[in-house]
Amino acid sequence: MKTDNNQIEKWILPKPINGDEIYNCNLNITLQKVLIRRGIDISNELDEYLNPSQLPNPEEHFNELSISTNRIIEACERNEQIAICGDYDADGITSTVLLVELLSILGAKVKPYIPSRQDEGYGLNINMINEINDNKDSLIITVDNGISAFDAISKANEYGIDLIITDHHKIPNRNLEIFSLIHPERTPNNSPYKYLAGVGIAYLLARNICYKKKYDINKSTANELFCIGTVADMAPLRGANRKWLKEFLPQLNSTTNKGILSILKKLSLDNIAISSDDIGYKIAPIINAVGRIGNPEHIIDLLTNDSISTIDKLTKECFAINRERKRITTVIEQEALEIALTEYRSNKQFLVLTNKDWHPGIIGIVAARMVDKFNLPTAILAEANDGNFRGSIRSNTKLKVNLALEECNDLLLAYGGHSAAAGFSIKKKNIPMLKERLNVIAHREFRNIDLIKSIKPDAYISLIDINLDFYKELCLIGPFGIMNPTPIFWTRKCKILNIYKLKGDHLKIILNDGTTSIEAIKWNGSIELKTNDLIDVAYFIELNTWKNSKKIQLNILDIKKHNKIVDLKIHKKIYQCQLDDNRNILITNANGQCISSDQYKTSKNLSSRQMLFAKKILTFAEIALGKVA
Numbered sequence: 081m082k083t084d085n086n087q088i089e090k091w092i093l094p095k096p097i098n099g100d101e102i103y104n105c106n107l108n109i110t111l112q113k114v115l116i117r118r119g120i121d122i123s124n125e126l127d128e129y130l131n132p133s134q135l136p137n138p139e140e141h142f143n144e145l146s147i148s149t150n151r152i153i154e155a156c157e158r159n160e161q162i163a164i165c166g167d168y169d170a171d172g173i174t175s176t177v178l179l180v181e182l183l184s185i186l187g188a189k190v191k192p193y194i195p196s197r198q199d200e201g202y203g204l205n206i207n208m209i210n211e212i213n214d215n216k217d218s219l220i221i222t223v224d225n226g227i228s229a230f231d232a233i234s235k236a237n238e239y240g241i242d243l244i245i246t247d248h249h250k251i252p253n254r255n256l257e258i259f260s261l262i263h264p265e266r267t268p269n270n271s272p273y274k275y276l277a278g279v280g281i282a283y284l285l286a287r288n289i290c291y292k293k294k295y296d297i298n299k300s301t302a303n304e305l306f307c308i309g310t311v312a313d314m315a316p317l318r319g320a321n322r323k324w325l326k327e328f329l330p331q332l333n334s335t336t337n338k339g340i341l342s343i344l345k346k347l348s349l350d351n352i353a354i355s356s357d358d359i360g361y362k363i364a365p366i367i368n369a370v371g372r373i374g375n376p377e378h379i380i381d382l383l384t385n386d387s388i389s390t391i392d393k394l395t396k397e398c399f400a401i402n403r404e405r406k407r408i409t410t411v412i413e414q415e416a417l418e419i420a421l422t423e424y425r426s427n428k429q430f431l432v433l434t435n436k437d438w439h440p441g442i443i444g445i446v447a448a449r450m451v452d453k454f455n456l457p458t459a460i461l462a463e464a465n466d467g468n469f470r471g472s473i474r475s476n477t478k479l480k481v482n483l484a485l486e487e488c489n490d491l492l493l494a495y496g497g498h499s500a501a502a503g504f505s506i507k508k509k510n511i512p513m514l515k516e517r518l519n520v521i522a523h524r525e526f527r528n529i530d531l532i533k534s535i536k537p538d539a540y541i542s543l544i545d546i547n548l549d550f551y552k553e554l555c556l557i558g559p560f561g562i563m564n565p566t567p568i569f570w571t572r573k574c575k576i577l578n579i580y581k582l583k584g585d586h587l588k589i590i591l592n593d594g595t596t597s598i599e600a601i602k603w604n605g606s607i608e609l610k611t612n613d614l615i616d617v618a619y620f621i622e623l624n625t626w627k628n629s630k631k632i633q634l635n636i637l638d639i640k641k642h643n644k645i646v647d648l649k650i651h652k653k654i655y656q657c658q659l660d661d662n663r664n665i666l667i668t669n670a671n672g673q674c675i676s677s678d679q680y681k682t683s684k685n686l687s688s689r690q691m692l693f694a695k696k697i698l699t700f701a702e703i704a705l706g707k708v709a
Contacts, residue, residue, distance in 0.1 A: 088638045091570070091618060092536045096699035096708075108553045110545070110709045114538040114567045115557060130556055132323035138284050141267045144260035148244050149288045151259060155219045156188040163217040165193045165204050167224045167278070168371030170364045174309030175223035175246075175282040177383045182286045182300050186293060191215065194376040197441050199465050202496070202503060204229035213239045221246065221285075224278025224313075227263065228252055228496050246281040249496050250482060272319030275563075279309025280321060301337035303328040305383075308340075311356045312364035314500070316563035325559050329354060339382040342395040352625045356559045357566070369402035372441030405442065412438050412446050416460060420450050429531075430484075430522035431458040432515040434469070438462035444472035444501070451476050455533040457484070457522060461511065468493060469511060473502045479525045488517050535637055537570040537618050539709040544595035551623055551632055570618040572706040573642050576611055591617065591634070599624075600634035607639050614642035646704045650697060657701040665701045667694075 097113045103122040105112075107130075112122055120129055139146045155162050162183060166176030176192045183190045193208050200207060203225035209232050212220060219242045226232075226245040233256060236243045242259040251265050262285060264276050276284065283306040290297040297303070307328050315321050332354045333344055344350040347362050370379040378401075382394040412435075419433045431450055438446075443460035450458040451474045459473045473481045480499035485492065491514050495504035506514060546569075560566040571593050578590040587605035591598055600619065609615070619634040648655045656668045665677040677698055702708045 088535055089532045090534045091638070091640075092534050093700070093703055094536070094538060096703060107556070108550060110539050110541055110550075111553055111557055111567075113709050117538060118564075132326065135272055135320055135323060138273060138288060141271045141273050142262050142284075143266065145262055145285070145288055148246075148260045148262055148285065149292055151219065151242065151244065152183070152188075152221070152285075152289055153292060156183060156186050159187075159189060160219055161215065161217040162188050162190045163193055163212045163215070163220045164190060165208060165212075165220055165222045165226065167203060168194055168197050168376040169224075170312030170367040170371075171278045171309045172224040173367055173371060173376060173379055173383070174305040174312070175279040177380055178279060178282050178286060178300075178302050178305040178309075179221060179223060180380075181305075181384060182289070182297070182302055185300060186289070186295065191217065192377075192380050194371075194380065197371060197376075201464065201470065201494070201505060204232040206232055206235050208232065209235040209239065209241070212236075213241065218242065220244065223282045224248070227256075227261075228494075230254070233258060246278070246285060248276060248278055248281060249498070272323070275316040275318045275321050277310050277313040277315035277321075279306055279313070280315065280324075283324070284320075301335055301340070304332050304335040304337060304340055307332055308359055308363055308367070311359040311559075311561060312367065314360075314562050317356075317559060317561040318563050322559070322564065325356070329356065329559055337383060338388070338391050339385060339394070342382070342391050343398075346395055346399060351628070355555075356561050360561070365405075366398055366402050369405040370398050372445075373405050373408065373439060374398075374401040408439050409442050409445050412442050413449055416446050416450060417453070420454060420458070424454055424456070428519050428522075429456055429526055430479075430518040431456050432461070432511070432518060433458065434461040434511055436463035436469070440464050440470045443470070444474070444503075447472050447474040450474075455531055457481055457518075459514075459518065461506070463508075464505070467508075469506050469508055471504045471506060473497070473504070475500045476531075478529055478531070479522060484518060484521050487521060488514055491517070535568060535618055538567040539569055540703060540706045541569045541571060541709060542595045542706075543571055543574070543591065543593045543598050546598060546621055546632055546634075548623075548630070548632060551621060554621060566620050568618055568637060569621060570616065572616045574615050574617055576609060576613045576615065579609055579611060581605075589636070591615075598632065598634060600636050602636040602639065605636075605639075609639070616640050616642050646701075648697070648700055648704055650700065655697055655701075657697075657704060659705055659707075663707075665698055665705060665707070667697055667701060 094117050097116055101116050102109055102112055105126060116122060164176050164179045166172040180190050180192050195203065195205055195208060204222055220236060221244045223246050225247055227247040227249050233243060237257055244260050245258055246262045248264055251263060262281055264274050267273050283302055286302050287297055307325055310321055310325060317325060330353060333350055335341060343363060343366055349358055367379050370376055378394055378397055382391060382398060385391050415435060416433050420431050423431050431454060440462045443462050447458045447460040455476050457475045457479050459471050461469045461471045464470045475481045481502045482497050482499055485495040485502055485504055491506060491510040493505040497503055574591040574593045576589055577592050577597060580588055582588055585604055587602040589600045591600050617636050618638045619636045622633050622635050624631045624633045645656050645658045648657055654670060658666050660666050666674060668674045675694055
C-alpha cells in the first residue's frame with residue numbers, strides 16, 4: 081500500500097489469523113493476534129510471556145562469575161580500594177553508579193572513573209590505569225567497556241592490578257590476560273542472559289554479590305538503574321531483560337535515589353506510571369547529554385548524592401546541558417542534511433558525512449536522524465582534540481555496521497560497537513578510502529534488498545475499541561522496546577473533525593471513524609490536511625497524562641488519504657479490493673475479472689484450487705479493508 085509520506089512509502093499489512101489460533105483467555109482478541117503474529121503460541125506460552133518465570137542460577141551460565149564475585153567480596157572485606165571504570169553514555173553511567181553505590185553500602189572503598197569523550201574517547205585507557213595505580217587501587221572492574229582495551233590491559237598487568245571486565249561488546253579474537261571476564265557471549269545458546277547490556281551485566285554481578293553476602297539488593301537502587309541503562313542502550317527486551325524490566329519498571333517512580341527522583345520531578349514523571357518510552361525519550365537523553373557535551377562526573381554526582389541542595393543544583397546544570405545539546409544537534413543536523421542529500425542523489429548507499437567543526441558528542445544523534453530520513457547506514461565524523469577524527473555509525477537494520485568496520489580495520493585507529501551502532505577513530509587522510517569502501521560494502525549487502533522504508537502494522541482496530549481498559553491490557557504485553565516493539569495499529573476512513581498546528585510543526589487532530597471520536601497527534605506533520613478529509617492512519621496508542629489528566633490518544637506514525645479501493649500485492653500480482661454497498665468484499669484482478677465474498681460462498685463454477693486461492697485473497701482483503709483485526 082503506497083502512502084503520501086515521502087519517508088514511509090508503504091505499509092506491509094499483517095497476515096490473517098485462523099480462528100483456531102485464538103485462545104479462550106482474558107487477553108483481548110486483537111492483542112492475542114498481535115502476539116500470534118510475533119510468534120507467540122498463545123495456548124502454551126501466554127502465561128510465561130505475561131509472567132516470566134524465575135531465571136536460572138547465573139553462575140551456571142557465566143563460568144567466571146563465581147571467581148569474580150568472590151574476588152570483589154574479598155576486596156570489600158580486606159578494605160582494598162576498588163576502581164569502577166565506566167563509560168560516558170547512559171548505559172555506562174548507570175552501570176558505574178550501580179556498582180559504586182552497592183559496593184559502598186557493603187563497606188568497600190570504591191571510586192568511579194569515566195573517560196573524557198573529547199580527550200580520551202571510549203573506554204578503558206592508559207591514562208586511566210596510571211591514575212588508578214597512583215591512587216593505589218588494587219582491583220579494577222570495568223562496566224560496559226574494556227573488552228578491546230588491549231594497551232590498558234597490558235598496563236594494568238604491568239602494575240599488578242587485578243582486572244575484572246564486564247562488557248557486552250563483541251569479544252575480539254585475541255587472548256585477554258585479565259583476572260576474569262563476564263560477558264553474555266560466553267553464555268550457553270538460548271541463555272536468558274544473552275541480551276544483557278552493560279548495566280545488565282553489572283546488575284547480574286551485583287545480584288550475585290548480594291546473594292553471597294546475604295544482602296537484599298532491593299535496599300539499593302540497583303533495580304531502577306538497571307531499567308534506565310537497559311532501555312537507554314536499546315538492549316533487546318528478551319530473557320532476563322524482559323523479566324527484570326517488567327518487574328522493576330513499575331517501581332521506578334518510588335525510588336529512593338534522590339537524583340533519579342529529581343530528574344523525574346523536573347520531567348513531570350514523578351506521579352505517573354513510567355514506561356520504557358519515558359526512559360528512552362525523556363530520562364536517558366538527560367543522562368546522555370551530560371556525557372556527550374559536559375562532564376559525566378556531574379551525572380554520577382547527581383545519582384550518588386544525598387544533599388538536596390546539591391541535587392537541585394546538579395539537576396539544573398544537567399537540564400541546561402541538555403538544552404544546549406538540543407541546540408547544537410539542530411545546527412549539526414541541518415548541515416549534515418545538506419551533505420547527505422548530495423550523497424544520496426549520487427547513489428551512495430552508505431552515507432559518510434564529515435565536518436571537522438562538528439561536536440564529537442553529538443554525531444551519534446545526528447547519524448540516527450540521517451538513518452531515519454534516508455533509510456541508509458550513516459557515519460558522521462568530527463575532529464577530536466587529538467587531531468584525529470571520531471566517527472559514529474548507525475545502521476538501517478539491513479547492514480551490520482560492526483562487521484563493516486571489521487572490513488575496514490586497516491584504515492582505522494580503533495573501532496567497536498554492535499550491529500546497529502558503532503564508533504571508530506581514524507586519521508583524516510584515510511577518510512576518503514573509508515568512504516569508498518563502506519559504499520562498496522553497502523552496495524554488495526543491499527544487492528537483493530528492498531530499501532523502501534515501510535511500516536508493519538500489527539492489527540486493525542476500530543476507534544471505539546480503544547479505551548483505558550484496552551490500554552491496560554496493551555501494557556500487559558509490554559514493556560516495549562527492541563525485539564518487542566510497541567504495537568502499531570491502523571484504522572481506515574477516519575474523518576478529520578478538527579485539526580490545528582502546535583508549536584514545532586506538530587499537528588493535533590480529532591478523528592472519527594464512524595464509531596467514535598478520539599484525539600491524535602502527528603509529530604513533525606508535513607502532509608497537507610484539512611477538516612472533513614478522510615484518511616487512513618497507522619499509530620501507537622498512548623496515555624496522555626498532561627496536567628495530571630489521563631486520556632487515551634493516538635500517536636500517528638503515518639497518514640494516507642483514504643481510498644475506497646485498496647491495492648493488494650499477492651504473488652507479485654496486484655488485486656484491487658473494495659467494499660460494496662452491502663459491505664461485501666469485491667476483488668478485481670489485472671484482467672478485470674471480479675469475484676465478491678458472497679459469490680465465493682455460493683459459486684459452483686470455481687475449481688477447488690480456485691476456491692482456495694479466492695479464499696486466500698479474501699482473507700487478506702478482510703484485513704486491508706478493516707473488516708477484521
